[in-house]
Structure formats: structure tokens, C-alpha cells
Amino acid sequence: MKSPNTPSPSQHSTGLLVQHERFKHEHKPQEGKDYAWEVMDDGHSHLDIQNFSACFGNPAFIPVLTDLDYIQYMESMCLDLLYIITQRINTGRLRAEDLQRIRITCSDPLVLPRYFEDLNTITRVVHLPTQAH
């Protein structure tokens, strides 16, 4: 581990999640009500989004009129997911290595699957290294 005085390599490069938390989460998604987090016997974590609007904001009330509005909504979804995971890490119940064994579902029927599909598409980076000759 690095010493406490060593600057975090990421502090200068992001920190926007903290701002997002401060400015966007007047109504914070509540564990047990808006989402559920379950840890299985084998150590796997399961996050279930039970109330889409409470976790990500209601798309019906957010003007998603243009392409850039839609990208901003995707951005917000990413940060909302990371917000929930961060709360878990902050309370010592999740470690970075546990992310290998996490599964996320949404049991709220009042959502459009397109949002999940597009979010998945823009964050699924497939590692395809060029073949060395």
C-alpha cells in the first residue's frame, strides 16, 4: 500500500463522482427500498435495481430530446451505478476485487430495455489485441 501522503493517482484525473453525488442525489437511492444488495454464500454479489426512477431518474421527466441529451442520460446512469457501488465500498462491505463476482439486474418492470442495452453497448470494450507477427 502506498503511504497516506501519496497523492491518489486518480484524484487529479476525476473526482466527478463525488460532485455527482453532491449535486444530483438530493434524493439518494435507498438500499432495501430502491435497490437490494445480496451477498451469496459463495461470495458473489447481486445488486437488483428495484426502482428504476429512484436510482436513475425518471426518463419521462428528463427532456431527452437530442442525441446529446441521450448521451448525458447514459452518463448519468453510469455515475448512478458507480454511486451505489461506492456506497457499498465506503461502508467496507465491498472491495474492488469483488467486482469480478458481481451481477446486476433490474426487477422493476417500468423501464425500457433500450436504456440498458445502450449502456451495455457503450461500455463493453472487447479486448482484441492485434496479432503479433
Place this chain on the structure above:
Amino acid sequence: MFSPEMWNGLLDSLQRRTGLLTQHVLLNHKSMPRAGTDYAWTVESGAHHLDIKDFNACFGDCGLIHENMDYIQYLESMCLDLLFIITQRMKSGQMHAGNIERLTIGCSDSRAPIHVLDDLRRITTIMHPPPQAQHSITTTNTLYMSKSQLTPGGPHEESQHP
């Protein structure tokens, strides 16, 4: 140059909705990933493909990350970096939101840490409906219809709502 007041006003206006991507770009991208050098975007028969050619240039070096929070912040930054690249494409009119469904993203940089890419995908993949609900969906037959099941003239997306 912006005065402190102008700068604060700019940030305030950016923060009204999310605007964090714009802040991310303003604050973190002194060296912006460059199309053609750090990443390549190709379009073939309407299918878009983004290739990350230089992982570090696009996402930053993750070699110094040691703590849980650092790692989460790094994943956060990766999300915003990907959205930054896509946003540039949209702003130049070369892509629309509707094209996202025909987008694939690859990374041809052999130095890329695979576990980081895997973790990013894992924390942003939301299964809907959850697997345990599959049975009830089959039996009810009207709830949860995926977009691929919708056909022109068929049920509207709203029909998936009970």
C-alpha cells in the same frame, strides 16, 4: 481566460442536469484522445466500430491504482472517457443516438489490462428482466418485451408495462 466568477458560473450551469461529462473534458483532458492516433472509428454498412488503439492515451495509466476507491474512480473515469469519444462523434454529426445499437467497441492495444475492461463491463451490464423472472415472464407472455421482439406495426414498447 475565464475569471473565477465566470468559471464558477460555467460550472454551476453545467451541474444543473449532469454536465459532468463536459466538466470531465474541461478538467481532465489536457491531452485529449485523438481520433486516428489513439482510437479509430470505422463505419461499414451502417455498423460502427470504435477501436481503442492506445489504452493509456484514452483512459490513463491504471498501473498506480492501489485502493478500492481509486479503482472505482478509475472506472468512473473510463465511462466518461468512452462517452467523451462518442460525444465527439455525435457533435461532428457522424453519429446519432440511434446508431448506438449498431456500435461495437474493441481494444487492439495489447498492453490493455483485461480485468479492467471486464470490470467496467460487469458493473454496467444490467440484466432485464433478471434471470429468475424468466419463468413468470414466459407464463404471463405480455410483460417484458425486448426491443428485438418489437416489430413494425406490432405492440408498442409501452405494452411491456403492466
